[in-house]
Amino acid sequence: MAGLKRFFADGELSVGAEAVLSGDEFEHAKNVLRIAVGDEVMLLDGSGKEFSAIVSSVEKRRMVLNVVRADDGGREALTDVFLAFGYLKNADKNEFIVQKAVELGVKRIVAFSSQYSSAFMNENKLERLNKVAREAAKQCLRSVAPKVEYCSDLKSALLSVSEAKNKIFACEFQTESQTALGAITGSTALVVGSEGGFSKEEQKLSEALGFSSVTLGKRILRAETAAVALVSVAMFALGELGDGAGSEEKI
Amino acid sequence: MAGLKRFFADGELSVGAEAVLSGDEFEHAKNVLRIAVGDEVMLLDGSGKEFSAIVSSVEKRRMVLNVVRADDGGREALTDVFLAFGYLKNADKNEFIVQKAVELGVKRIVAFSSQYSSAFMNENKLERLNKVAREAAKQCLRSVAPKVEYCSDLKSALLSVSEAKNKIFACEFQTESQTALGAITGSTALVVGSEGGFSKEEQKLSEALGFSSVTLGKRILRAETAAVALVSVAMFALGELGDGAGSEEKI
Known part of the structure; x- marks a missing residue:
């Protein structure tokens, strides 16, 4: 039901650019969910958008991904x-x-x-x-x-x-x-x-x-x-x- | 704020009659809250009323109380x-x-x-x-x-x-x-x-x-x-x- 696994990436994201997972999000992705090179995940940068990304490398303390698509999440409340x-x-x-x-x-x-x-x-x-x-x-x-x-x-x-x-x-x-x-x-x-x-x-x-x-x-x-x-x-x-x-x- | 300690008594209660606490309610009253002879507590029988009662004896497996007053609890929802x-x-x-x-x-x-x-x-x-x-x-x-x-x-x-x-x-x-x-x-x-x-x-x-x-x-x-x-x-x-x-x- 939930589809792609979701992670908060470092910094702001944009399609075509590289994204990085580090810290807890990296540990969780690598060690718990066993995300590996070539896997597709959903990245979030807190902007309200969702970004599909493919893992390009897994290093010792971080994971690098290529952002391939941006979507409007559509789950945020319309009212603050x-x-x-x-x-x-x-x-x-x-x-x-x-x-x-x-x-x-x-x-x-x-x-x-x-x-x-x-x-x-x-x-x-x-x-x-x-x-x-x-x-x-x-x-x-x-x-x-x-x-x-x-x-x-x-x-x-x-x-x-x-x-x-x-x-x-x-x-x-x-x-x-x-x-x-x-x-x-x-x-x-x-x-x-x-x-x-x-x-x-x-x-x-x-x-x-x-x-x-x-x-x-x-x-x-x-x-x-x-x-x-x-x-x-x-x-x-x-x-x-x-x-x-x-x-x-x-x- | 909460006032008298509250317990569910055995059976139906009425003013002037004896009431009995047994089982978990007895254990909790005696061993945790240290309720003793002469103490006043609030008894409930599930009828929606609340009964003030005074402890008259504390036995090995039960506590006997005298019910002195009945009140409308007034906390129950009006709608089922x-x-x-x-x-x-x-x-x-x-x-x-x-x-x-x-x-x-x-x-x-x-x-x-x-x-x-x-x-x-x-x-x-x-x-x-x-x-x-x-x-x-x-x-x-x-x-x-x-x-x-x-x-x-x-x-x-x-x-x-x-x-x-x-x-x-x-x-x-x-x-x-x-x-x-x-x-x-x-x-x-x-x-x-x-x-x-x-x-x-x-x-x-x-x-x-x-x-x-x-x-x-x-x-x-x-x-x-x-x-x-x-x-x-x-x-x-x-x-x-x-x-x-x-x-x-x-x-």
Whole structure:
């Protein structure tokens, strides 16, 4: 079903030029998938395009390929959706949020620390989340792997996604949504908290920065469930998860 | 935030009567949470009500309590949503689907085997999934733990949820949804496949039984992502995940 194996190449790609796989992508191609000279693979450079390429040589630390064809991937969401989530203590849950957000089509992901979160981020953990994002992008046939960034406070996180038209702040103690999530159109920033949720001051801060608080209902959702549910609902509303809502505008 | 510790008691409960905790619930209460004589806990009997109770004695294999008060839990979804999912090879992913479906408010869960699924179910695995459902119900403060059932073929699974008003069949190769998922009202059955997806024959079978096929869009979602995304979208449409869609009818 998935067709050609997919890899993120170094630098920008163009038809007729050489491409190089190095690092993890090289190791995975050579040692796990046993890609060899003459094999055809699909290369991605994060531009949104997909490139067919033939392996011309396999060296000790890199693989060289000839790019033969470029295609529009066609799997990217038409609408920009950004997710900012409270960084969790449990590494698996952070990876889970990133993986599912990528599958569902999110364009940018920001993990942040906030008042009630006590998890500690470092370079290695952030690189690991970026690796999860790349793997998820390949698996769901996206041609762009969203970059995962880290903000050490909520304000920076909110500012980093505040260019979006819709700014949605999921708040555990909010009982009425300030915006109709089912009726959004255009670019959308989604913010969900960590295990501890948000403080009243943090909600006020979000309001001052133009975010609307929404409730996810009366059951207590785990942080990672809230993130995935919110992304699912927003993507559906935007016509990016099936053809239900929003599709009328596009046809 | 969660208040009193929650346990599923044996049998039906009523105010003024004795209640008994045994088995896993007893072990967890006594050995993990160190609940002792005189402590107050919240008991659930699956009726949808919550019962405050005081521990009167702790025996070797059971704990006896006096039920002092009954409350309407108020966390259950107002609409019946059933989820039937293709049983997966990876135990964690099955547990993940069950856990998230319970948090999101699903009332009944059916795992099934189908043409392209090769996972093997047994009594222990099914009991494990039911335990996951109970734990998730307690964690999200639901007062009913959905029962997880198993059907060894798709037809039985479809029939087991076909009393629902809306019958939704998520199909990987479907490009246009046959029903507007965002506009559903009333009881809803959601069906998603395993890693291998469904065959054309299985889709035909679902249509013959009154199910409408829907697409979840152009990205390839993992089976467990599809399940959680579909439940999220349906719950939102039904007004059960926040107050966005559907809430007008209820107020």
